[in-house]
Amino acid sequence: MAPQPLNQYLDCCATTPLAPEVAERMAAVQSQAWGNPSSLHGFGLAAAEQLERSRQGIAALLGCDRERLVFTSGGSESIHLALLGSAPALELSTTSGGAPRLLLSAVEHPASRAAAAALEQRGWLVQDVPVDHLGAIDLEAFERLLAPPTRLVSLIWGQSEVGTIQPVERIAALCRSAGVMLHLDAVQVLGHQPLRLAELPVDLLSFAAHKIQGPRGVGALVLKPGVELQPCIGGGGQEGGLRSGTEAVALVAGFEAALHLANDRLVAHGGRDPVAPLRDALVSALLVMQGVELSGPDPREASHPARLSHHLSLLVRGRDGDWLNGRQLVQALWREGFACSSGSACSSSGSAASAVLLAMGYEPAAAAAGLRLSLGPWHGSELLQQVPQALERARAAL
Numbered sequence: 001m002a003p004q005p006l007n008q009y010l011d012c013c014a015t016t017p018l019a020p021e022v023a024e025r026m027a028a029v030q031s032q033a034w035g036n037p038s039s040l041h042g043f044g045l046a047a048a049e050q051l052e053r054s055r056q057g058i059a060a061l062l063g064c065d066r067e068r069l070v071f072t073s074g075g076s077e078s079i080h081l082a083l084l085g086s087a088p089a090l091e092l093s094t095t096s097g098g099a100p101r102l103l104l105s106a107v108e109h110p111a112s113r114a115a116a117a118a119l120e121q122r123g124w125l126v127q128d129v130p131v132d133h134l135g136a137i138d139l140e141a142f143e144r145l146l147a148p149p150t151r152l153v154s155l156i157w158g159q160s161e162v163g164t165i166q167p168v169e170r171i172a173a174l175c176r177s178a179g180v181m182l183h184l185d186a187v188q189v190l191g192h193q194p195l196r197l198a199e200l201p202v203d204l205l206s207f208a209a210h211k212i213q214g215p216r217g218v219g220a221l222v223l224k225p226g227v228e229l230q231p232c233i234g235g236g237g238q239e240g241g242l243r244s245g246t247e248a249v250a251l252v253a254g255f256e257a258a259l260h261l262a263n264d265r266l267v268a269h270g271g272r273d274p275v276a277p278l279r280d281a282l283v284s285a286l287l288v289m290q291g292v293e294l295s296g297p298d299p300r301e302a303s304h305p306a307r308l309s310h311h312l313s314l315l316v317r318g319r320d321g322d323w324l325n326g327r328q329l330v331q332a333l334w335r336e337g338f339a340c341s342s343g344s345a346c347s348s349s350g351s352a353a354s355a356v357l358l359a360m361g362y363e364p365a366a367a368a369a370g371l372r373l374s375l376g377p378w379h380g381s382e383l384l385q386q387v388p389q390a391l392e393r394a395r396a397a398l
């Protein structure tokens with residue numbers, strides 16, 4: 001495939017290209033601190049010191065203690081460690097004698113669904129909290145469901161397919177007063193809003209570096225003090241015994257460098273993601289087209305829930321008025337040079353209706369029409385003309 005202009009890459013919720021500064025940093029760390037951090041000689045010590053510097057840097061940027069960070073391979077592994085790792089202690093402390101319950105939202109990422117299915121096999125009850133037409137969880141139903149035997153809640157903070165941001169402060173307060181452990185899948189919010197994790201009463205949070213121009217293959221689970229976890233991967237006892245395996249020192253350094261860049265952007269713009277105004281303008285430019293609808297919250301509408309700042313998702317009708325299949329539209333847009341996606345970030349393989357849109361109340365044909373465009377910090381206002389034109393040509397070709 002010929003190299004495509006980055007400007008036409010509109011799939012940053014799936015993954016992002018490495019920032020040049022991140023690539024440079026990783027190359028430097030890999031050449032200077034390539035040893036095994038557990039080794040007792042100078043090569044090992046250099047690697048261990050580098051890892052510790054990155055750990056402290058990332059903890060400072062996330063606003064949490066360095067002891068609370070466990071490095072993993074990315075979002076999916078962090079989610080599995082959070083859910084499967086916390087289950088044994090919760091099972092032991094379930095006094096009723098019956099099965100403990102896990103609550104999810106109806107719009108979780110497949111990684112959380114898979115971890116929940118594994119808990120179900122261990123005898124857990126798993127229940128979905130319903131969401132409304134904008135993807136926001138039903139807080140009244142949630143509060144009711146927090147009663148015993150619920151012991152654990154896992155929620156997607158920023159929904160990857162439709163962009164809905166859940167009210168996590170309220171959710172955390174409810175979980176806290178019910179004495180229920182809370183895990184947040186924070187993979188999509190990372191880098192797009194300031195995080196002060198020490199001030200957020202959440203027990204576990206999952207992150208991945210590759211959504212913020214960091215490397216693929218590294219992420220983190222952040223734990224609150226007192227959370228008891230059993231490792232999913234045993235061996236050499238790295239990461240405080242919670243995640244064995246020789247540490248990926250250069251990847252962690254790349255994670256830190258990417259987080260620095262994202263944080264600098266937020267700080268320079270008063271804590272706001274500078275891509276949000278462009279996204280809002282793109283929403284306006286697309287919604288004037290006939291037969292184009294937004295799914296998820298409208299970021300220009302104050303009464304709607306918040307939306308991921310780099311994210312927009314659409315449903316598009318063809319000339320006959322029927323919904324166009326999202327996958328076919330993605331392929332047609334790619335023929336116009338634009339990379340975007342349908343369905344969730346990592347599972348664009350099935351042409352079936354999106355479980356997320358179905359859970360939001362869309363009928364099956366509409367739920368198969370989802371199209372997602374997600375922006376990066378390099379994008380500019382030329383998109384405002386180019387994207388509607390490309391979408392018009394793509395739909396005319398179908």
Ligand SMILES: Cc1ncc(COP(=O)(O)O)c(C=O)c1O
Pocket residue numbers: 013014073074075076077109111156158159160185187188208219345346
């Ligand atoms: C919300 C969300 N959670 C979890 C994941 C999984 O992360 P990873 O691909 O790093 O395993 C993704 C990836 O798309 C995601 O968008």
